[in-house]
Amino acid sequence: MSDEQELGITESKEHSPGEWYAEVVRKAGLADYAPMGGFIITRPRGYALWETIRDHLDGWFKETGVDNAYFPLFVPESYLEREKDIVEGFDPEVAWVTKGGHDELEERLAVRPTSESIIAPFMARWTRSHRDLPLRLNQWCSVVRWEATETKPFFRTKEFLWQEGHTAHETEDEAWDETMLRLDQYERLFEEELAVPIMRGRKPPHDKFPGADMTTTVEALMPDGKSVQSATSHYLGQSFAEAFDITFLDANEEENVAHTTSWGLSWRALGALIMTHSDDQGLVLPPTVAPTQVAIVPIWQENTKDEVLQYAAGIAAELEDAGVGVTLDDRDERNPGFKFNEHELNGVPVRFEIGPDEVEDGRVTVVHRPDGETVEEERAGIVGAVSDHFDEVYDKLYAAAEENLEQNVREAHSPEDILGTIGRYGGYVKTPWCGDEACETAIKEEIAAEIVMVPLDRDEEPAGDECGVCGDDAEETAYFAKSY
Ligand SMILES: [Zn+2]
Structure with a gap:
């Protein structure tokens, strides 16, 4: 098998979307399947995308009063049982630890399916007076839900990465505003960073988060016609605060029960990103989240190699100084065609092609992923030009996804x-x-x-x-x- 064949995507997005998606994830180096069914290995290229999503959200959370914390992986059974809806809602999917070393545990420990039951008791301990509120905590972690469904990287795995935010407030209005603020931030992530248009709504009462008064959701439509629940934000009312004694003394020294919220976004956002934009050549990413935004492919003969490489290296350095994620692909052992295919497979949004003609004319040939649109730019203004190209690529991806949503x-x-x-x-x-x-x-x-x-x-x-x-x-x- 030649390298070219090995690189290429063989499945069709239109005709076999499931197999196509699995192939893109694997061949673009995002994830592998773990030896245990239902688990995946997130490879560095996949993890880098998750880090980008995390950094955006984490910054917005912190700007709006949220502090990060970390709670244990395990939840004692007696804690899980304190909120009956949580128990009933998650019971069939909970993984249990019953032994430590060779000894049976006195109390079973649940591997957290979500962390309300271990976080809320401490929110109760830390909340004494109205001056302690609002209390806003978030943790970045993984949770385990033992579902017996087919593994689909980033969409369906028994363990998945997410963030879970938990807040307590004095009044219903404040808790409701909090619920909507987080939904707004999730919407912003999809609309402004991932180029995925979403619909906002709430879950029907029979499908809300166990114990919640209301579950709000952002839903994204995939090209195969299926919806992805992309993030949820729950107004929990007072049921969790009552179950876990999150109470406070108000300004009149009277005891009140707090109103709480929780909200989460998992790496399904990554699945939605990959599935929405990618194509039969491989991964497609908007420049906003692509770790490598520009791949520079120099094209030389033996007698032009030095001048072409020098010219390309100057451009790479200038872009790097400007904060652009750039790679200069000067590998000797690969021809330009191979390099084009590889960068396309890996989802690099913009390619520069630089040969002797470009050097002589003081220009750069700029090629967009995914549509191959090719434009000549002046070498002199390349940093400004590349940022316009990023915007154009982003707009193309968003427009295609928006059209799919509007028509369906x-x-x-x-x-x-x-x-x-x-x-x-x-x-x-x-x-x-x-x-x-x-x-x-x-x-x-x-x-x-x-x-x-x-x-x-x-x-x-x-x-x-x-x-x-x-x-x-x-x-x-x-x-x-x-x-x-
Ligand atoms: Zn009916």
Whole structure:
């Protein structure tokens, strides 16, 4: 097998999206499968992307009053049981430690499926008076949910990386504002850094986070017509504060129960990023998150090598000084065609091609990923020009994803219509809904689709008077979709 064949993506995004996605993840060097089913190894190139996402969010969290902390990996069973909805919600997916060395433990330890049960008791301990509030904590960690589903790197793994934020407030209004602030920050990450347009909504009552009053969500539509729940922010009301005694003395020295929130974004964001933009040549990344933003490929003959390399190295140095992620690919043993393919596979958004002609004319040939658009730029203003090219590439990626979303929100008003529309096109199908979970079940039994969200605004008029499934009075609009 030649190197060229080994590099290339063989599966088609359109015809076999699952296999294609797995191949892109592996061949672009993002992740490998671990020896235990359900786990993956995140390789340096994949981890670098996660770090970029983390750094953006972490900065915004800290700007808005959040402090990072770290809590143990294990949760004692008695702690997990203090909030009954958490127990019931996560019980089938909890991994347990029962032995330490050779000794049986007196109390089983859960590997955290989420950390409310270990964080909330300490929030209670640290909250005495209204002056201790708001209390805003976040931790970057991994959690384990023992689901018996097929492994899909960054979408479905038993252990996954995420951040979980936990806050306590004096009033419902403040906690609600907090819930929405975090949802806004998640939206900003997708819209302004990942070039993935999203829809904001809330989960239907039967699908909210266990114990929460309300779960809000940002949903992204993948090119194969399935929705990705990309981040969630929960208004927990007072149920967790009551279960864990998060109380405070107000200004009148009266005891009150706090209002709490939690919010999380996992490496599914990375999965959504990869799947949205990548193509049959490999990984595609917006310049905002690409570790290498520009690959410079010099093209020389023996008699022009020195001048071409010198010219290219000068440009590389100038870009690096300006803070651009740049690599000068001066490998002797690879020809330019191989290098083009490799940088495309690895998702480098912009390529510079520099040969003797460019040197002579004082120019640079700039090529965009993914569409191959080629532009000549003056060498003199290259730092300014490259930033414009980054914006253009970003806009192209966003526009393609936005078009996919806009064309794939449809309305239906009968079960046959809902099933037929999802079956034919995928995407989101809006229908008036009575609010009864049974109407979701009726659709789910026929096709693997569920209500992924309802409008955030509870007062919004439904899309019609009668439930699209049962015909009873509609209370709101349901968005049905297949989902990851
Ligand atoms: Zn109904």
